Amino acid sequence: MTAPLNIAVQMDPMEGIKIGGDSTFAIMLSAQARGHRLYHYEAPALTMRGGRLIAKARPVTVQRVEGDHFSFGDWTSLDLGRDVDVVLMRQDPPFDLSYITATHLLERIEGETxxxxxxxxxxxxxxKLFVLDYARFMPPTMITRDLAEVKSFLAEHGEIVVKPLYGNAGNAVFHVGGDGANLSALVELFNASWVEPFMVQAFIPAVSAGDKRIVLVDGEVAGAVNRVPGKGEIRSNLAVGGSAAKTELTEREREICVALGPELKKRGLLFVGIDVIGGEWLTEINVTSPTGIVSIDAFNGTDTGAMIWEAIEARLASMQR
Structure with missing residues (x-):
């Protein structure tokens, strides 16, 4: 274990954290258990001034006590390039211009933190775009704003799923049957609601048995959990009523992980969650604020938070050589 680190966590408000299943909270608990010092700030608190990236932040301690899960110290201004060793970028989507701007600002401290x-x-x-690099593992997929293209895709595949390109947590995911009822209205709604195109995929009936979340840490499989849709749902996200179940990886899923792992490691995508349906169909590669480690650890008796910190500490050691 390394000497204590100063860690700034860029995330959502601590008051709203659901500690029973929140992955960021679990990672913070693990950091604290290793003797590291934690600071909390939200993305709007970033300021670039005189070439330095500053965050208005507070020291924070965490504990797994419902309703009393955190305690703040006094406000301070952190120079994220000089005062901290690690920044965890863990605010939830939407992946919008605010999110993109934060990535540009944090990129300025590369080489320091x-x-x-x-x-x-x-x-x-x-x-939903990075995953296109691995189209060989995906169900038939189209990205478009064109109603005629969607109708043609539906005719080819019989049933489809339509979802926002930058959506999250299962929001605005629609199943369209072979009759195409309300398809034109749905496309109109998507085009009126978002300026970007949307994603259309062939419906995979095996989703009724679950959508598997597989977590990779620095390119290596840490574990997986099967998320089973609630009654009358096709969405398996735990945020919309899906339930978690213990699972193992199929050979096809191991093949997918082997294909992805080196590229994730190369890109510095240290904590990633991928979604696979039916043991073979890759649908998303989640890199912004992936979740699932609490359920995985509960089922498997593992400590994914510790794995993440071991990978971070190894990266820091290699930076300092």
Whole structure:
């Protein structure tokens, strides 16, 4: 274990954290257990001044006590390039211009402070676009704003799923049956709501048995959890009522992880969650604020938080050589 580190966590408000399943909270607990010092700030608190990146932050201690899970110290101004060893970029999506701007600002401290995940890599790897590099593992997929193209895709595949390109937590994911009922209205709604195109995929009936979240730490499999949709749902996200179940990886899933691992490691994407349906269909590569480690550790008796810190500490050691 290394000497105590100063760690700044860029995340959402501590008051809203659901400690029973929040991955960021679990990572913070693990850091604290290793003797590291934690600071909390939110992305709007970033200021670039005189070539230095400053965050208005507070020291924070955490404990797994519902309703009393954190305690703040006094406000301080942190020079993120000089005062801290690690920045954890863990605020939840939406992946919007605010998020993108934060990655640009954090990129300015490269060479001084380790940012996890690498901010330039996060910016260049949005969940539903980066995955296109691995199309050989994906269900048939289209990205478009064109109603005629969507109708043609539906005719080819029988049933489809339509979802926002930068959505998260299962929000605005629609299943369209073979009759195409309301498809035109749905496309109109998507085009009116978002300036970017949307994603259309062939519906995979095996989703009823679950959507597997596999976590990779520095390119290596840390564990997996199966997320099973609630009754009457196709969405398995725990945030919309899915339930977690213990699982193992299929050979196809191991093949996917072996294919992804080296590239994730190369890009500095140290904590990544991928989603796989039916044991074979890769749908997303989550790099912004992946989740799932609390359930994985509960089922497997593992400590993914410790694995993450071991990988971070190893990266820091290599930076200092």
């Amino acid at each position: 380790l940012v996890v995940n690498n901010p330039a890599a996060v910016r260049n790897a949005p969940e």
